[in-house]
Amino acid sequence: MREVTLPSEFAELSNSVQYVQRKSPHEYSSSCPKCGGCIHPDGEPPDRFVLLMPERSYAGIPFGFCRVCGYKWWQGQDGNKNVDPAVIAELERQAKAAETKRNADRLTKLQQFSTGELWNELHRRMGEEQRGWWMKNGIPEDWQDYLRLGYTPKRSYRTKTGYEYSPAYTIPYFGYGFVFKTMQYRLCNPSALADRYRFEQDLGTSFYMTTPSQKIGDEVVVCEGAKKGMVVKIWGEPNITVLSVPSKNDWRNCGVLEEVKDCGRIYIWFDPDCFIRPANAGNNWQPQPVLFANEIGNNARVIECPVKADDAFIHYHMDMAEMFALKRQAFKVRLNTRTKP
Numbered sequence: 001m002r003e004v005t006l007p008s009e010f011a012e013l014s015n016s017v018q019y020v021q022r023k024s025p026h027e028y029s030s031s032c033p034k035c036g037g038c039i040h041p042d043g044e045p046p047d048r049f050v051l052l053m054p055e056r057s058y059a060g061i062p063f064g065f066c067r068v069c070g071y072k073w074w075q076g077q078d079g080n081k082n083v084d085p086a087v088i089a090e091l092e093r094q095a096k097a098a099e100t101k102r103n104a105d106r107l108t109k110l111q112q113f114s115t116g117e118l119w120n121e122l123h124r125r126m127g128e129e130q131r132g133w134w135m136k137n138g139i140p141e142d143w144q145d146y147l148r149l150g151y152t153p154k155r156s157y158r159t160k161t162g163y164e165y166s167p168a169y170t171i172p173y174f175g176y177g178f179v180f181k182t183m184q185y186r187l188c189n190p191s192a193l194a195d196r197y198r199f200e201q202d203l204g205t206s207f208y209m210t211t212p213s214q215k216i217g218d219e220v221v222v223c224e225g226a227k228k229g230m231v232v233k234i235w236g237e238p239n240i241t242v243l244s245v246p247s248k249n250d251w252r253n254c255g256v257l258e259e260v261k262d263c264g265r266i267y268i269w270f271d272p273d274c275f276i277r278p279a280n281a282g283n284n285w286q287p288q289p290v291l292f293a294n295e296i297g298n299n300a301r302v303i304e305c306p307v308k309a310d311d312a313f314i315h316y317h318m319d320m321a322e323m324f325a326l327k328r329q330a331f332k333v334r335l336n337t338r339t340k341p
Ligand SMILES: [Zn+2]
Pocket: 032, 033, 034, 035, 036, 048, 066, 067, 068, 069, 070, 071
């Protein structure tokens, strides 16, 4: 979900809310003006505050409601604009209903995907060219079949100005036992190159399992991005579990921390650019793999590799001895921030 500009109807809130997201034409969300002050710069944007556009709201006024602290906002509130308490109660009910509906939509979509096994249809759509593309990227045909990788000739995706279309490779995300979680699209001709991966709207994000038929083992490598994880699983050490997080900035809320917390050893292998300090970074800046390892604790090790994980195997022909060396050189992390609230 990307951040957007706060609609003018909510201008009075412009200094008190952050992380505005558009949920539908009538509904936005953001941090809460009252309780949403504690925001992690590297985590998911908070969406606890529901903003109803006037055309949607019962009273025809812009209305906001926090599902965490119950804070209510309406336009003109600061100027003591009086609104009938019954109207406010109705607006609150609407805001809650909007939240419930969104959850229901998510479940419906999940069901559509799962009962229709839509990934099989997308998998069947792959021709020689598409299979060749996956192969060139280090994924042999038996793995393409096993992971139900696919292709769609026309995928709509949202841009800053509206919708555009592109062919896309499809990557279904499964949990253990091939329980479907979400679908990811790798756009072939995105309008912005850096923004080519999109998740199915409404289904949210998840971590990626490269071997959904097997339980997570004691030794795990966590990569950045599904495709890199596949390559590490296929070409790297055979007995290790390989998982991927959606991106270097999106690992806190994809469920992976909970899944690996009891594993004996967790290697975090993100892209080399993670270790480059951004120009606008504050004094407390730490690379994302270091934050990840710190979150897990003593069993985590950070791999710092000068090339991307898939390039290491495909372009530089890394062998097993080199992978073992990389693991031996992985470092342990102890930050003094574990006591934060
Ligand atoms: Zn709140």
